[in-house]
Amino acid sequence: MTYLTVYTDADAPETLLRTEDPAEVAAALKEIDVRLRHWPVVDGLADDAGQDEILEAYRDQVAKVVAEEGYTFVDVAQLHPDDTPDWAERAAAARAKFLNEHTHDDDEVRFFVSGSGIFYLHVGGKVHAVLCEPGDLLSVPAKTTHWFDMGTTPDFTAIRFFHDDDGWVGDFTGDSIASRIPDYDTIAAGRS
Numbered sequence: 001m002t003y004l005t006v007y008t009d010a011d012a013p014e015t016l017l018r019t020e021d022p023a024e025v026a027a028a029l030k031e032i033d034v035r036l037r038h039w040p041v042v043d044g045l046a047d048d049a050g051q052d053e054i055l056e057a058y059r060d061q062v063a064k065v066v067a068e069e070g071y072t073f074v075d076v077a078q079l080h081p082d083d084t085p086d087w088a089e090r091a092a093a094a095r096a097k098f099l100n101e102h103t104h105d106d107d108e109v110r111f112f113v114s115g116s117g118i119f120y121l122h123v124g125g126k127v128h129a130v131l132c133e134p135g136d137l138l139s140v141p142a143k144t145t146h147w148f149d150m151g152t153t154p155d156f157t158a159i160r161f162f163h164d165d166d167g168w169v170g171d172f173t174g175d176s177i178a179s180r181i182p183d184y185d186t187i188a189a190g191r192s
């Protein structure tokens with residue numbers, strides 16, 4: 001279930017809202033033109049399912065979104081803890097990639113098949129931290145200032161939708177806002 005926390009973007013950010021209520025979450029995101037939809041999670045997908053298997057499991061839903069919104073490219077991004085010696089290094093590198101505020105020329109659209117991650121949307125003097133979980137389909141419009149935190153132990157599988165091959169390139173704003181807002185680990189730990 002999606003968990004939303006809204007902060008001010010001040011030097012000492014204040015928490016304005018904390019909610020798991022689907023209607024409240026949807027209303028708050030609608031105000032900033034971010035779409036959140038929910039798909040039923042397909043049971044029986046193996047933990048180590050590959051891209052083809054995952055896209056096949058969600059074929060109808062993916063086809064519908066592609067047809068409606070004209071995406072030309074769909075793939076699967078996933079990262080799960082493993083026993084390899086370089087796991088910690090790979091996890092930290094993956095996390096660091098989009099941990100600072102940036103924009104894209106394309107929409108950023110993600111469906112969470114498993115695991116979780118937080119999209120931070122910096123719009124209108126506020127930061128909406130959207131903790132996405134399995135079944136959540138989040139659409140962040142092109143040019144929205146945002147960042148993404150997968151936490152210190154990344155564990156997620158997500159279907160990604162693109163309009164063009166270069167749309168995912170990050171244009172970094174240089175704003176240090178991301179360092180002032182609670183990170184994934186802090187928000188996830190404080191949730192209950």
Ligand SMILES: [Fe+2]
Pocket residue numbers: 098102103104108146147148170
């Ligand atoms: Fe991004």
